[in-house]
Amino acid sequence: MTSLVLTQAQPLYVQLKEHILARIRSREWAPGSRVLSENEIVEQFSVSRMTANRALKELTQEGFLARVPGVGTFVKEPPQRASLLEIRNIADEIAARGHFHSSEIAHKGLVDASPAIAEEFETNAGARLFHITMVHRENGVPVQLEDRYVNPLAAPDFLNLDFAGITPTAYLVANVPVDELEHTVEAMMPSPQEQALLDVPAGEPCLTLHRRSWSRDRVVTAVRFTYPASRHALYSRYRPSGSNHSMESDQT
């Protein structure tokens, strides 16, 4: 039996969700198998049925479970979706082209989160975050400006690195498991600072890729990559998972 300890630090339904997710991730409950019913949760954890219902309902909305009235609650098969945007290390991409990667740090330190950054991190303004700004060059030409904030709780040693031999992306991928990703891609005109750092001609737009990463329901890092339009595009080619032409479920 796993721990039945429910603390007061977090809401009960959150602790229930994490407990169930842990047992799914450990494959104790494999895809397709039944999980605890609401009444079983009520008995085993001494919570009310509404609280058990909330935990199971939210996990269902998040895609982990499927519920069938009159039958039970089951672990869902994780969706296999091809990713347009994999996390790829700029140093590796440049090396794969047979070119030379170099980088320099424009800023590195501990900062107070602005209201906008705090909202991205789902925390309060003034929270302390690691911050780094780097320029990545391909054969000496700037191709990427990296403006990254990192949650100190998730990567406490982040500031101790000099990022000469390893990029922040590579370090984080190797050291922090990622549960969820959010990407936003935009076009924009660079600010004067960005224009200077990237050595962009006046009038040339930039592509920005903004990424947030979660681990254990906590934002680990938020990063904005800025690429001069003429020097970089985002590309992907893949086979959609459901390419057997079944009309399928989605009617969005």
Next chain:
Amino acid sequence: MTSLVLTQAQPLYVQLKEHILARIRSREWAPGSRVLSENEIVEQFSVSRMTANRALKELTQEGFLARVPGVGTFVKEPPQRASLLEIRNIADEIAARGHFHSSEIAHKGLVDASPAIAEEFETNAGARLFHITMVHRENGVPVQLEDRYVNPLAAPDFLNLDFAGITPTAYLVANVPVDELEHTVEAMMPSPQEQALLDVPAGEPCLTLHRRSWSRDRVVTAVRFTYPASRHALYSRYRPSGSNHSMESDQT
């Protein structure tokens, strides 16, 4: 006062959600303004507070509302962005924001493939292809320029449609199975024609999403979507497939 009639055909919280959404879409409650508090809903609709809470909570999870403890519940600004990972119909995305979609055809006909287009279609220059150029508008404002070539062998009826009730994207998704996809995302300055069609101020860049679709090793369609930078972004959020860091029941 709007209708207070709550029937028994649907769950109460669903009717409450639709009622609130309708008042948001009618601009009675504009973005940023406050909606009814839970207690006000309890009074006006004679439901319990838990039911009112469920309606507001789910609308918040769906991104329509934002809740601030101790203050109230507010209408959120709908994000202007399209899905990156899936092929989604712009008409549906606009409708999901509660806005009005319209479109007009700038060109439709049979054309000879230029060398560049022929290469995209893995065929010879001079091949005959269907071509369509459309402007999609959200509440009257141009948000997407669609410049699409279609293989007549894959969709022979394509030119017979007027694309008033269905977009080319929706038609092709429904009628041609897709085996493989290629995406390229770039930032660029619009050409004078594009600038005019999209009604973009001078100096504003655009985001372009170029997509090729294959079916049975044959290019079905190649399309270039152009979005004014200030009016649209591309977005995705998902859980990576390999997110099983089975640390289990620890308490990081």
Next chain:
DNA sequence: TGTATAAGGTTGTCTATACAGCTATAGAGA
């Protein structure tokens, strides 16, 4: 005038209970 306190409204969570609709199964009856 300025500051501390109290009050009231708001969301967030949790409990206990109830009823309805659905499903699988065991048991009764033909």
Next chain:
DNA sequence: TCTCTATAGCTGTATAGACAACCTTATACA
């Protein structure tokens, strides 16, 4: 043996009440 029925368990929904945390505003006090 087969069929129908009752039952138990499951999810879905809804109610009423309660306490906590938070924010704003008004009030009392120094």
